[in-house]
Amino acid sequence: MWGFYFNELIRSLPFFLKGLYMTVAVAGLSLVFGTIIGFIAGIIRAGRNKPGRLIVGAWVDLIRGTPFLVQIFVIFFILPGIGIELEAFPAAVIALTNLTASFICEIVASGIIAVPKGQREAATASGLSYYQQLRFIVLPQAIRSILPPLVGQYVLLVKDSSVVSAIGVVDITRVGWLTVQRIPEGLMVFGLVGLLYFAICYPLINLSGFLERRMTVASTKL
């Protein structure tokens, strides 16, 4: 029986690859948008505008303090109640972008804050404007402490993307759920699901470790 199911699973591989593609699409888009929004939010969070800091801080707390599953349900099931109707795919990307941006915001903000105060003072004394300081002095130094946890966050993003299966996006996890109804070998089916996630995440984990080591070396050299 096991051999039969295994052959069935092999025959379902194209379906799994479609799921893999969907996971990469959802996670990839959220990664790009989440990184852009997260950097902007992080710069505001570490900035000198107090209302801006407070608003971003409240948003971060709200997103970090609620389960992602609930957030995605709010976007997909509750927003239509106030007239915002979304397909599953854009709803998934929006929810995951929002989640990722909030975490990246904190990573970026703490990277900026970790740049010694004297750097800003020296730049101020030479007449550089706030944005010139950020662009030429602060961010190039902050990026060293931002990059390793940022890539680490991408690993979490890929894994968190499995939650979008709950609103019907046919990602790897959803493909697993659908397949296991035909092939009742849970271990085998979800073993494959896990393997596919691992195939995406493992290179990222290595990249994060590599950056961590490189940035440490770079900062001792500098």
Added chain:
Amino acid sequence: MISFKNVNKWYGELHVLNSIDLEVAHGEVVVVCGPSGSGKSTLIRCINRLEPIQQGELIVDGMKVHDKKSNMTKIRAEIGFVFQSFNLYPHMTALENVTIAPIKVRKINKEEAEKLGKETLIRVGLGDRINHHPAQLSGGQQQRVAIARGLGMRPKIMLFDEPTSALDPEMINEVLDVMRDLAKEGMTMMVVTHEMGFAREVASRVVFMDEGKIIEVAPPNDFFTNPQTERGKAFLQSILTH
């Protein structure tokens, strides 16, 4: 050139600058000394508004520093500032440290800025360290790059906040030599320092501060040989016997 008129500053309850009146003329070298916590660093940090003041008026080269309408970029471009802890940009070479502000603030083109930057680095004796990063330089060399960075904007005034306090003793002189040369060339300077030899030799006047007040202002010879106040005497006693 620099004019303090009844300047007052508080940190909460602490009165860090208490009714400061001081005029620094063009080409003068004023050394500010006093015990730690006396407000001497704060005094010079107010001159380019690294610190705000709460009362009084501070005028640099005819411009009001603590007026919201003043163009701070313009004022700061006229003032070079050298910090105790160098504060060089670690991700840039010595030359880039010197040229970033002229390029971005003065909008000088890059080649011109690099030419001037090299000249300035040669002037502080670092012609062979132009492409080194700060971490590849000794403390004394780093502080000389910082002086070159301050000079990079061709300022009218140079401010030094304990420029040699973070240096090993054998590196202090290379930095003081650069400062001596600057003084000889007629640069207007205010220097917070405990280097009394430097003060005696180079200063036009010594300002002695304690508890946020200016206690004495005198030519260095008068101050060192015959301080007029008890606090001045006690301070000199303590730094000469340490």
